[in-house]
Amino acid sequence: MQDTARISVSSLQHTLLETWRNYYQLTKPRIIPLLLITTAASMWIASEGNIDPILLLVTLTGGTLAAASAQTLNCIYDLDIDYAMVRTRKRPLPSGKVQPRHALIFALILAGLSFGLLTQFANLQAALLAMMGIVFYMVVYTHILKRNTPQNIVIGGAAGSIPPLVGWAAVTGELSWAAWLLFALIFLWTPPHFWALALMIREDYATVNVPMLPVVEGEKATTVQIWIYSLLVVPVSLLLIYPLGVCGAVYGVFAVVLGGVFLQKAWVLHQNPQDLPLAKSMFKYSILYMMVLCTGMVIDSLPITHQMVQACTGHLETLMGMVLNMS
């Protein structure tokens, strides 16, 4: 009798764990951390390094809930193509582990929680921007563009560029030029990020007639486009230093070094459009680039960094003065 009770408790635990895992997978969880890193970097710059930790926590939680909702809705809408593609057929909906009706309820609850949390503990602007992110990703990218034009991810990429706007609005209640520049940076970064991956999985997209650029125009044209967008990403990343003046020399070092490698990888891929390991390397590096660049923004904005830069500048001036006096 005791044994039977123990077995049924453990099988209940197993079922709950399995259910939790399936709903978690619906949210495409591996993409969310980078969206949050861009939000956090924006919040750090907006607060000039003096961030309120509670506001940070609330905004990142609200952002996670909104992104998870958007991804779940996308999984419901794209069930047919996810079922047909090798890369996506094990997702919870095509594999039948979650019913679309339940996924829809889950997505609506996530969106509601995100809106409630952001309105209550951040502000209405941040909450509305997060909701706009969901609507744009679903209506503009997933419904209108994804299956109809190879420019789908260029315009649709605006959805993935909204998180820094959410972060900025949460801190300041408005959107400044710097916030829009962060938006532009991610907007321009998205085509090299996604097309590098699309080069590797073009057969999958071709099978389901999704007109991703490598499917419609081939490898050469795609790598030319990756190169052009990369040429835009790097200078745009430097505009945060000049003329906007919201980031300083420390961020500058990050942006120049990381940007140099970004350009080098994009150029080599452009010279070897059919080299899939190079495409893979570009895709992986695009993620590392954004992650470390945002870390550079945070480090640059910290008060301790400002003190160290000032101290170094002071020492340098004294040294220069001594050298000039001696000569």
Ligand code: HEM
């Ligand atoms: C319209 C814009 C975008 C499209 C179409 C896109 C598409 C994709 C796809 C198809 C994958 C592979 C996912 C998988 O195999 O399940 C991926 C991976 C990834 N994306 Fe994007 N992406 C976009 C924008 C972004 C943005 C804005 C970010 C964050 C700032 C981002 C971060 C990532 C990360 C971190 C991964 C790697 C996940 C892993 O480790 O497997 N993406 N992206």
Ligand SMILES: CC(C)=CCC/C(C)=C/CC/C(C)=C/COP(=O)(O)OP(=O)(O)O
């Ligand atoms: C503020 C807010 C909520 C913003 C939403 C941002 C968001 C969810 C961006 C996701 C971008 C992304 C990873 C698209 C995947 O494309 P896909 O769906 O075509 O990929 P798949 O082929 O793997 O399904």
